[in-house]
Amino acid sequence: MFENLQQVGGLTAMVVDDDPQLRALCRALLERDGWSVIEAADGAKAVELARDQPPDVFIMDVMMPGMDGYDATRALRADMMTANTPVVMLSARVEPDAVIAGLDSGADEYLAKPIHPQEFVLRMRAMSRLRRASRELERSYERLGEQSWALNCLLDFTTALSRAETLEAVYDRMLELAIAMTACRRVMIAISVDNGDLDVVRASRREDMMAGPIARVGTICGEAMASGKTLLVEDDEAAATWAGRPDFDYVSETPSVAIPIKSRDQSVGLICACGRVGQRPFSPQDLEYLELAAAYAASAIHMIQTSKARDAARDAIVVGLAQLAEHRDDDTGKHLERVANYCVEVAEALREDAPYNRIIDDEFINNIQRAAPLHDIGKVAIPDAILLKPGRLSTEERDVMRMHPVVGAETIRSLMAHAPDSAFLRMAEDITHAHHEWFDGNGYPRQLKGEQIPLAARIAAIADVYDALRTERIYKGPMSHDEAVQHILESSGTHFDPVVVEAFYRRHEAIERLATHLSDRKSAVKRHRPTHVAWANAQVEPSSDDADPSSMASPARVDEQAT
Template sequence: MTTKSLPTLLIVEDSPENRMLLIHLLKDSYRLKVAINGEQALEVVQLELPDLILLDIIMPGIDGYEVCRRLKAEPSTSKIPVIFLTAMTDVADEQLGFEVGAVDFILKPVSPPILLARVRNHLLLFQLLNNLKNQNDILDAKVKERTEELEHTQDAIILAMASLAETRDNDTGNHIRRTQHYVGRLATQLMHHPDFCQQLSLANIALLEKSAALHDIGKVGIPDAILLKPGKLDSAEFEVMKEHCRLGRDAILAAETVMGKESAFLCYAKEIAYSHQEKWDGSGYPLKLVGDQIPLSARLMALADVYDALRARRAYKPPMSHETAVKIIIEGKGTHFDPRVIDAFIVIQHEFEEIAEALKDALPDE
């Protein structure tokens, strides 16, 4: 083994005789750094981190206890094992030493076999702990990588499922992405509102934004003759169209049943799919829910969906301006929409306009 590959020990000892003895006993097995007092020891450590420190307690200036305290207070040196060298045998002295962070004591006069055994054992333990930490870090990194991979896969599957429904009556999948962003921004604006702060954590907002993609998944069950009809639906056709809320909820419920347990994401997805056509005054569908009976997730989705529908270009209508869409939505305060959600929308309406512009649908000849 080369000298450079040997473990490095720092000997901190003010007695020349004791220093020479320690150097003599350890020089053949370890790289040695030497300090004659506490101040010098702290300087040496800043230049090169040793693998273990043999630290005298009684020294002029900073004593060993204080040196150990300072070492343990710094993240870069806190893990270095410190063995105290002392002639003190009082239990209180040992207790203080362990409290400031030492791993062991070696009594003076030093016994060579004990010194060599203690140093070897603590270096081995330190190495094993480092190896374990490294293995845990590697495992954590792999788990994180796998989790991110699964999340990306889940996102892709969700978008694909949503697009199956969306592209039947919509030329692009941008509607899905836009409404997801709208829901996320509304929720973020409301997260500090006293009525909603318990529901709208950052984690829940992320789930809300993701689950918003499935709001119209039930459209896959609506006949093309109704779904793609260019004109206004008659009353019978509209009753069929309204079924997309139930169909969407039932599809998500079936997925949840296969999983065998409830999921926060699927719970939000069910709420949004089933209730995003409800209105604050009870005139919506499918259950004519009123006010706070409507899940918050669905109230957010309702506004996002209407704004996007107003701004979108369709074969039967030109797109409305942002200003016109905002005016129509504000007129629905307290009737179609939760007044508190409207208030949040007014504050961040410019962000809706930015999202609509950034993710606008391409024109047919583009």
């Protein structure tokens, strides 16, 4: 009856029962459904086997000689390796006390003996889904941990660069970061000199420092510099194609990588690394972090040479960190730049009247322009399967997506630990944490209401949604300017602060010009009659439907993923 349902495949179940016939029945049902099966005749044996062969699901009998199912389940829950592995408990006892005892010991399911084959298979499929979800969550936490570590490394690096007053200090920090992030035994930093050659300015090995300049012509480093693109040599076969070059040593121990240091689209140097510990391959994200580091270093070098290091390096940090989140979505384009400029327009409009003329000064304008691009930095923690999903998100996926303001705020707070007096970072935290809050309290993640929402976040919310509405994505077409303005006006008092909406409306023509000037592509968008003119003339109160976020006439997922 259930043969046509999708099989599990790729997962392992451990059947723990002192009855060999029941074990055989479970094995037959499970293997037919794509499971691999391990057997154990008692609880103690199951605990022992699980240390060497941890399964994806346990099927645990209750009454067994020696260690019974209750004690075995408790032992598995106490072990870090099996603490989160689902347990399905089997027993002929089905009275409430027995079921409660089983669940209290740590079981996830409780099935009665004799087992019903169809129910058993379907329950196990449910456990497989639970296990896969648990694994994905664990992987997400691992990725978040790796990303947090990398971001902190980059933060320390950029903080050091902002304080560096000499090129020598920049080179020192570059070498330290490259060694840490590549885990390579051999790392060197080379900088272009006036005659076009590359001078090795820092290296992890003394021999490389003493080797002399590297020619730009006929060398591996020279070709990487000329292309301006990262050169990745993944294995010995790939390395062999470079044999005979004067600088072959720099790529001979695979995997190896050469990353240009580019300033204003010109390669000014190179980071080379080879001999990675464990020969672990470089992942695309490893390379992205290294390329970001190279970009920061290039910025610091250029600014020191032009006596403007600190301010410009800080701006580069903002752009780099924001792009780390946005880079994963190929459709974002100039989203960050547009949102920043829209925020400035709205803030300038608010500044014209009391009481905001006492709150919004030049520093506020400058800070919001640099802080707004960080609004979605928390998306580094969102799995690609959710972030890039072309259709509507499920409830579970939406809950994961709604964690990105919290993750983003935590990331900004970690930056603030290194710069506690930074008003710009304080504003970035406000925007990151609260740009999905609604003025009527129906937003997320904290359900803030009214002026509980920081002013900068109330401004950024409108800028972000307007740009999302105007932008074409794989899951929706773009709105015209008039349609987007009308949507925002209709959301006044529900999604958005009415005062900020008025300021937005006063500048909507300038905002439309910015949207056109900074558009990702030129496309013909049908213009509709500007129905928002009636709103401007009548100033009617929002309808009762606007109080319900689910009733708003907006494209799917604008407030979940597009912004």
